[in-house]
Amino acid sequence: MCIKNLLQTGTMPRFKTILVTGGAGYIGSHCVVDLVNAGHEVVAIDNFANAVGDDEGSPALRRVEEITGKKVTFYKADLLNKSQIGDIFDKHPIDCVIHFAALKAVGESMQQPLLYYQNNLLGMLNLLEIMRSHNCFQMVFSSSCTVYGEPKHLPITEDHPTGNITNVYGRTKYFIEEMLKDLSIADKRWNIISLRYFNPVGAHPSGLIGEDPTKEFTNLMPFMAQVALGKKPVLTVFGNDYQTPDGTGVRDYIHVMDLASGHVAALNLLSENHVGLKVYNLGTGRGVSVKELVEVFEKVTSTKIPLQYEARRLGDITAMWADATLAKNELHWVTKHTIEEMCTDFWRWQTMNPDGYPKKNVKTSVIVNGKSSS
Numbered sequence: 001m002c003i004k005n006l007l008q009t010g011t012m013p014r015f016k017t018i019l020v021t022g023g024a025g026y027i028g029s030h031c032v033v034d035l036v037n038a039g040h041e042v043v044a045i046d047n048f049a050n051a052v053g054d055d056e057g058s059p060a061l062r063r064v065e066e067i068t069g070k071k072v073t074f075y076k077a078d079l080l081n082k083s084q085i086g087d088i089f090d091k092h093p094i095d096c097v098i099h100f101a102a103l104k105a106v107g108e109s110m111q112q113p114l115l116y117y118q119n120n121l122l123g124m125l126n127l128l129e130i131m132r133s134h135n136c137f138q139m140v141f142s143s144s145c146t147v148y149g150e151p152k153h154l155p156i157t158e159d160h161p162t163g164n165i166t167n168v169y170g171r172t173k174y175f176i177e178e179m180l181k182d183l184s185i186a187d188k189r190w191n192i193i194s195l196r197y198f199n200p201v202g203a204h205p206s207g208l209i210g211e212d213p214t215k216e217f218t219n220l221m222p223f224m225a226q227v228a229l230g231k232k233p234v235l236t237v238f239g240n241d242y243q244t245p246d247g248t249g250v251r252d253y254i255h256v257m258d259l260a261s262g263h264v265a266a267l268n269l270l271s272e273n274h275v276g277l278k279v280y281n282l283g284t285g286r287g288v289s290v291k292e293l294v295e296v297f298e299k300v301t302s303t304k305i306p307l308q309y310e311a312r313r314l315g316d317i318t319a320m321w322a323d324a325t326l327a328k329n330e331l332h333w334v335t336k337h338t339i340e341e342m343c344t345d346f347w348r349w350q351t352m353n354p355d356g357y358p359k360k361n362v363k364t365s366v367i368v369n370g371k372s373s374s
């Protein structure tokens, strides 16, 4: 929708300029599409720790421009470099930050805990300090269902205990949530929403943007798609002896575009209310097993996924799905996409881009470091 229409219909967002950290990443880039379409000006930053890109910019954000027909301002910047981030706040009147930037590989976090604590915790501390010094107190934070640990009841509501986590990555999310609690109690100017995502999958329906991490990945959907493409020989199913209907692990898979609309809903709430700190689950409320997901994927893509059953993966939980009633009641947000659409859209992205984004000589019209490179 163009700005003129938004003004005419009186739905111009109150937060104009949104800083999106980790904007070149999987969820960040999809969210930028919805933010731009909702009339926000986006300033995105990323250090390319887990996204394709270079000094010329981000191919994902270039594609976002293609989808939306709007310019996206991008800075290659690292949250660990305070002066870089401070300069961006000096240049742009940031109204609110959506903080996606983090390292997220569970296995790597167990091998390199200091890297994860430094990047995720120090990155967040730097960001909060810079925000405060620039009088920006509005934030949406990417949290995770991983903060719940092994569920004591299902579906999981936001008041389920947190902190009983088996991996370092998950603990960084938990520690940050605790930090945000302390901050919002100590300083009432802060207005923060922490969104606990369940299992984001799928891609933008255009097939132009999707998931293309530069680090080794182990998540089910991208791995399954690699098998379907013939790039990996077999999908290992970790455990078929769980106390679930078919013995395989159960998760709440959510389409990445539903997740994106959840962020726009969170911004709307923050722009109209002072919430202090609020936490919301973003999930569909439906549990789907590994076997079920494989069957749907095979059906909608007309492919065959060879399976190999192995022992349970260390640290995996049995089953987890969300109670998303709070987000429905307070954010006025519900998911729209089916499991079939999650698989179809991911497959479209994979088949249109079997090697992911172009890796070299990225010609981008994205505004890089404040200057247009087109």
Ligand code: NAD
Binding pocket: 021, 022, 023, 024, 025, 026, 027, 028, 045, 046, 047, 048, 049, 050, 051, 077, 078, 079, 080, 099, 100, 101, 102, 103, 104, 119, 123, 142, 143, 144, 145, 197, 198, 199, 200, 213
């Ligand atoms: P992603 O790795 O695709 O995106 C994160 C981006 O942040 C990457 O592009 C990376 O290069 C960037 N980044 C990391 N450290 C940075 C730093 N110090 N400075 C600047 N940029 C930095 O991951 P994603 O799947 O898009 O996840 C986005 C957020 O959502 C993360 O915080 C993640 O922990 C959280 N989350 C993800 C999932 C999931 O399954 N994908 C589930 C729950 C929560």
Ligand code: WQD
Binding pocket: 104, 106, 143, 144, 145, 146, 170, 198, 199, 200, 218, 219, 220, 221, 223, 235, 236, 237, 238, 239, 248, 249, 250, 251, 290, 313, 316
């Ligand atoms: C899903 C199901 C596996 C791969 C991870 C993070 C969590 C959160 C979401 C960020 C499980 C099974 C998987 C494979 C398989 N991320 N599986 N074979 O483990 O729910 O959560 O991503 O916050 O923190 O831990 O997601 O996609 O890895 O696994 O059988 O090759 O698929 O055992 O049951 P998970 P996943």
